[in-house]
Amino acid sequence: MKKAITDQLLLGWFWVSGLLILVILLAIIIYLIWRGGPFINSGFILESPGGFPLGTEGGIFPAIKGTLWLILLALVISIVPGLLTAIYLSEYGRSGRLAEIINLLVQSMAGIPSIIIGLFVYALGVVTLGWGISLLAGGLALAIMVFPVIVVSSRDALLAVDENYRLVANSLGVSKSYTLYRVIFPRAVAGITAGLLLALGYAAGATAPIMVTAAAVIASSSGALLEPVMALPYHLYILFNEHISMNHAYATALVLVGLLLFINILALSLSSLQERINRH
Amino acid sequence: MIYRGLELKEKIISSIIISVATVSSLLLLAMLIFILRESWPIWSQIGVSGFLFGSSWRPLNTPPEIGILSMIVSTMWVAGGALLIAAPLGFGCAIFLAEFAPRPLAAILRPVINMLTGIPSVVYGFLGAAVLVKFFEVKFDLASGESLFAASLILAIMVIPFIVANSEAALRLVAPEYRHAGIALGVSRQYLTLRILVPLARKGMLGALVLAFGRAMGETMAVLMLAGNTLRLPGSWFDKGEPLSALIALELGSTTPAGSHYQALFAAGLVLVLMVIAVNIGINLLLNRLQKGG
Amino acid sequence: MSTVEFIDFHTFYGQKAVLHNINVEFCSKSITAIIGPSGCGKTTLLRSINRTAEMERGFNSHGDIRVLGGSIKEVRNLSVLRRQVGMVYQTPVALPLSIMENVLFGPRYYGVKNRSDLDAIMEKCLRQVALWDEVKDRLKRPAAQLSGGQKQRLAIARALAVEPRVLLLDEPCSSLDPASTRLIEDLLTQLAEGLCIIIVTHNLFQARRISNETAFILDGRLIEKAPTKKLFESPDSPKTRGFVSGLFG
Numbered sequence: 001m002k003k004a005i006t007d008q009l010l011l012g013w014f015w016v017s018g019l020l021i022l023v024i025l026l027a028i029i030i031y032l033i034w035r036g037g038p039f040i041n042s043g044f045i046l047e048s049p050g051g052f053p054l055g056t057e058g059g060i061f062p063a064i065k066g067t068l069w070l071i072l073l074a075l076v077i078s079i080v081p082g083l084l085t086a087i088y089l090s091e092y093g094r095s096g097r098l099a100e101i102i103n104l105l106v107q108s109m110a111g112i113p114s115i116i117i118g119l120f121v122y123a124l125g126v127v128t129l130g131w132g133i134s135l136l137a138g139g140l141a142l143a144i145m146v147f148p149v150i151v152v153s154s155r156d157a158l159l160a161v162d163e164n165y166r167l168v169a170n171s172l173g174v175s176k177s178y179t180l181y182r183v184i185f186p187r188a189v190a191g192i193t194a195g196l197l198l199a200l201g202y203a204a205g206a207t208a209p210i211m212v213t214a215a216a217v218i219a220s221s222s223g224a225l226l227e228p229v230m231a232l233p234y235h236l237y238i239l240f241n242e243h244i245s246m247n248h249a250y251a252t253a254l255v256l257v258g259l260l261l262f263i264n265i266l267a268l269s270l271s272s273l274q275e276r277i278n279r280h
Numbered sequence: 281m282i283y284r285g286l287e288l289k290e291k292i293i294s295s296i297i298i299s300v301a302t303v304s305s306l307l308l309l310a311m312l313i314f315i316l317r318e319s320w321p322i323w324s325q326i327g328v329s330g331f332l333f334g335s336s337w338r339p340l341n342t343p344p345e346i347g348i349l350s351m352i353v354s355t356m357w358v359a360g361g362a363l364l365i366a367a368p369l370g371f372g373c374a375i376f377l378a379e380f381a382p383r384p385l386a387a388i389l390r391p392v393i394n395m396l397t398g399i400p401s402v403v404y405g406f407l408g409a410a411v412l413v414k415f416f417e418v419k420f421d422l423a424s425g426e427s428l429f430a431a432s433l434i435l436a437i438m439v440i441p442f443i444v445a446n447s448e449a450a451l452r453l454v455a456p457e458y459r460h461a462g463i464a465l466g467v468s469r470q471y472l473t474l475r476i477l478v479p480l481a482r483k484g485m486l487g488a489l490v491l492a493f494g495r496a497m498g499e500t501m502a503v504l505m506l507a508g509n510t511l512r513l514p515g516s517w518f519d520k521g522e523p524l525s526a527l528i529a530l531e532l533g534s535t536t537p538a539g540s541h542y543q544a545l546f547a548a549g550l551v552l553v554l555m556v557i558a559v560n561i562g563i564n565l566l567l568n569r570l571q572k573g574g
Numbered sequence: 575m576s577t578v579e580f581i582d583f584h585t586f587y588g589q590k591a592v593l594h595n596i597n598v599e600f601c602s603k604s605i606t607a608i609i610g611p612s613g614c615g616k617t618t619l620l621r622s623i624n625r626t627a628e629m630e631r632g633f634n635s636h637g638d639i640r641v642l643g644g645s646i647k648e649v650r651n652l653s654v655l656r657r658q659v660g661m662v663y664q665t666p667v668a669l670p671l672s673i674m675e676n677v678l679f680g681p682r683y684y685g686v687k688n689r690s691d692l693d694a695i696m697e698k699c700l701r702q703v704a705l706w707d708e709v710k711d712r713l714k715r716p717a718a719q720l721s722g723g724q725k726q727r728l729a730i731a732r733a734l735a736v737e738p739r740v741l742l743l744d745e746p747c748s749s750l751d752p753a754s755t756r757l758i759e760d761l762l763t764q765l766a767e768g769l770c771i772i773i774v775t776h777n778l779f780q781a782r783r784i785s786n787e788t789a790f791i792l793d794g795r796l797i798e799k800a801p802t803k804k805l806f807e808s809p810d811s812p813k814t815r816g817f818v819s820g821l822f823g
Contacts, residue, residue: 006470007468007470007471010470010473010474011380011470013368013372014372014373014375014376014379014380014470015376015380016372017368017369017370017371017372017373017376018372018373018376018377018380018381018385018389020369020373021369021373021389021392021393021396021440021441021444022388022389022392024396024437025392025395025396028399028403028407031407031411032407080300081300081301081303081304082304084296084297084300084301084304085300085301085304085305087297087301088297088298088300088301089301092294092297092298093298093301095631098298098302101305102301102302102305105305105306105308105309106305108308108557108560109305109307109308111491111494111495111498111556111557111560112308112311112498112553112556113497113498113499113500113525113552113553113556114498114500115498115500115525115528115529115549115552116311116315116498116528116549116552116553117311118528118529118532119315119528119532119545119546119549120311120314120315122532123314123315123318123537123546124314127537133533144307144311147304147307162667164663164665164667165667165669165670167626167663167667168663168667168669168729168732169669169679170626170629170656171624171626171656171660171661171663171733172656172657172660172679172680172683172732172733172736173652173653173654173655173656173657173680173736174653174679174680174683175286175289175290175293175653175683176290176294177289177290177293177294178683182669182671182679183669183670183671186670187670201398204400205398205399205400205401205402205403206400206401207400207401207402207500207501208401208500208501208504208525208529211529211533212528212529212532212533233400233402233403233501234402236402236403236406237402237405237406237501237505240406240409240410240505241505246410249406249410250410253403253406253407256400256402256403257399257400257403260398260399260400261395261398261399263398264394264395264398265391265395268391268394280718282684282685283650283651283653283654284651286653286683286684286685287651287653
C-alpha cells in the first residue's frame with residue numbers, strides 16, 4: 001500500500017517537471033506576444049528611437065542593424081579558425097596528443113563566462129589597441145564566445161561522416177584535403193551549417209560581452225568598425241533599466257526572441273536533415 | 281613529378297590547419313594570462329587573502345578598499361540556489377523524457393527544451409524583473425523585490441535545459457539489459473528507475489549538475505537585473521547582493537585603464553574564471569573516484 | 575617474377591605480436607588466396623602491403639616488404655605506393671558521389687583533366703568490372719542507388735582507375751549473395767591476366783575456385799604457401815591439413 005503511494009508520488013514528480021518546462025516556454029512566448037505584440041508595426045521595426053527620453057517613441061531599426069552587424073562580424077572572424085580547428089580535430093589530428101590538448105582547451109573555452117571574454121576584449125581591443133567601444137571590439141568578443149560552439153558542432157558533424165569513405169580514399173592514396181573537399185565536407189555541410197546558425201543565435205542574444213565592448217544607448221549602427229553600435233539585447237536592457245518604456249521593452253524582447261527562435265528552428269531542422277543523411 | 285606537387289600542396293594545407301588550430305586554442309591561455317597581467321598589481325599589493333576575504337569594496341577611496349568577499353558570497357548563493365531549484369525539476373524532467381513520457385509528448389518536449397536554451401539571458405532577466413520581482417513586491421509588500429533568491433529562480437529556469445539534456449543522455453546510455461532484468465523481476469518502473477537506472481547514470485547526471493553550476497556562476501545579465509546590486513555582504517538567500525559577473529559588467533565602463541579600480545575588476549574576473557575552472561576540475565576528480573568505487 | 579615480397583616481416587600492436595617473421599612472395603598475373611582462422615593476422619598482412627595497417631594506434635613493424643622491387647618503408651611518397659597497390663574492402667563502399675565520379679575519384683586527384691581521357695578511363699574500368707552495360711545510362715546518378723554487388727564491382731573499378739599493379743581484396747564477397755559473388759570471382763579471374771591479385775577469404779571453396787596459389791596463416795605465422803590444388807589435397811603441414819579438412823568433412 002505504502003509502496004503504491006510512493007510510486008504515484010514519483011510518477012507525479014516526473015510528469016510535473018516535464019510539463020512545467022513546456023508551460024514555462026509557452027508562458028514566456030504568450031506573455032511576450034500579449035504585452036509586446038500590439039506595439040510591433042512597420043514603424044517600430046524600421047524607424048530609429050525617438051521621443052524623450054529617447055526610446056519612448058519611434059522604433060528599433062538601428063538596434064536590429066547593429067545586432068546583424070555584430071553577428072556577421074563575429075561569424076566572419078570565427079568561421080575560418082573554427083572550421084579549421086574542427087577539421088584538424090576530425091581529419092588530421094584524430095586521437096593524437098595535440099588533438100587531445102586542443103579538444104581540452106576548446107572544451108574549457110566553452111565554459112568561460114561570456115563576461116570574462118568581454119573583460120579580455122575590453123583590455124585588449126578597447127584599451128590596449130585603442131579601438132574604443134566599437135563594433136570591431138564587440139564582434140571580436142562575440143567571435144571568441146562562439147568559437148568553441150563552431151568547433152564542437154563542426155567537429156561532430158565531420159566525425160559523424162562514415163569512416164569507410166576515409167578508408168577508401170586513403171587506400172587510393174589521395175590526400176586528406178582532397179577527401180575532405182570532395183566527400184567529407186559536402187556530406188557534413190548541413191550539420192555544420194546548423195552549428196553555425198546556433199552560434200549566430202547565441203551571439204545575437206549575448207549581452208554581457210557587448211555591453212562592455214561595443215554597445216551604445218544610441219548609435220546609427222552604420223557598420224563602421226570603430227564606431228559603437230546599438231544592439232537588440234542591450235537596447236532591451238536600457239529600455240527596462242532606465243525606465244524608458246515598458247511597452248517598447250516588451251516589443252523589443254519579442255522581436256529578439258522571435259529572431260532567435262527562428263534561427264533555432266532553422267538550425268534544428270538542418271540538423272535533423274543531417275541525421276537523415278547520416279543514416280542513409 | 282606530379283606526386284611532388286601534390287605532396288607539397290598537402291603539406292602546406294596541413295601545416296596551415298595545424299597552426300590555425302593550435303593558435304586559436306591557445307587563445308584560452310592567452311586570455312587567462314592577459315587577465316592575470318592586468319590584475320597583477322592587486323595581487324602584489326593587496327594580496328590574495330586580502331582581496332578574497334576583504335568585505336569592503338570602495339575602489340575609488342584613497343587608499344582604495346578592495347575586497348570581493350561580498351561578491352563571491354553572492355555568486356555562490358545565486359548559483360547554488362539556482363541548482364537547488366533546478367536539480368529536482370531538471371532530473372525529474374530528464375527521467376520523464378527518458379522513461380515515462382509518451383512518445384508524441386517527448387517529441388514536443390525535446391525541441392521545446394532546445395528552444396529554452398535559445399532565449400537569451402537578457403530576456404530572462406527582463407521578464408524576471410518585470411514580472412517576478414513585481415509579484416514579490418506586491419505580494420510581500422516590499423519596497424523592492426530584487427534578491428539573490430529572485431536571481432536564483434530565473435537562473436534555475438535558464439540552466440534546467442542543460443541539466444535535462446545531459447542527464448537524459450546519461451540515462452539513455454544505461455544498457456537496456458538492466459531495464460529488461462528489472463521488468464522481469466516485476467518491480468514498478470518508478471522503482472526500477474530510481475534504484476537501478478539513476479545510480480548507473482549518476483556519473484553523467486552529476487556532470488550535468490556541475491556543468492549547470494559553472495554556467496550559473498558565470499551568468500551575467502539575468503543576475504544583474506535581479507539580484508539587487510548592493511555591495512553589502514548578503515546574510516541570506518533573500519538579501520540583495522551583487523555577484524562577480526554583475527560587478528564586472530556594471531563597473532568596467534566607468535574605470536580608468538591601469539587604475540586600481542580597473543585592476544580590481546580584472547582580479548575579480550580572474551577569481552570568477554578560476555572558480556568555474558575549479559568546479560570543472562573538481563567534478564572530474566570526484567567522478568573518477570566514483571568510477572573507481574564501482 | 576615476384577611483385578610483392580615479404581622479407582622477415584613482423585608486426586605488433588603495442589606489445590602484442592600479430593605477424594611473426596613472414597617471408598613470402600606474390601607473383602604477378604596470378605591470384606593468391608590467403609586463408610586462416612579469424613584473428614590469425616590475414617587482414618593485417620594485407621593492409622601492411624599498402625601501409626594502411628599503420629593507421630591503427632600502436633601499430634609497429636620490423637622487416638620489409640618490397641613492392642615492384644622497392645621497399646615500402648623507403649617509399650618517398652605514400653601516394654606512389656597506394657597507387658600501385660589497390661585495395662577493396664569487405665563492406666562495399668560507394669562514395670557519396672555519382673557513379674561516374676566514384677570511378678574518377680582517383681584519376682582526378684592524380685591530375686587527369688581532359689574530358690575525353692576521363693571518359694575513356696571511366697568506360698574502360700566499368701567494362702573491366704562488367705558494370706558498364708548496367709549503368710551506362712545513369713552514370714550521373716548517385717552510386718548509393720546501386721545494389722551491394724554492384725557497389726563492390728564499382729569499388730573494384732574505382733581501384734583499377736588509378737592503374738594499380740597489385741590488387742588487394744579483403745573478403746570482398748562476404749556480404750554478397752551467391753550470384754554477385756560468382757560475378758566477382760569471374761571478374762577476378764579475368765583481371766589476373768594483368769595484375770597481381772591477393773585475396774583474403776573465409777570461404778575455402780572460393781579460395782579453391784579462383785586462386786592459383788594459396789597461403790595458410792595460423793597465429794600470425796605463415797604455415798604453408800603452395801599451388802592451390804596441392805595445398806588443399808596434399809599439404810606438407812599437418813596444421814594445414816587440419817584446417818582445410820573442414821572442407822572435405
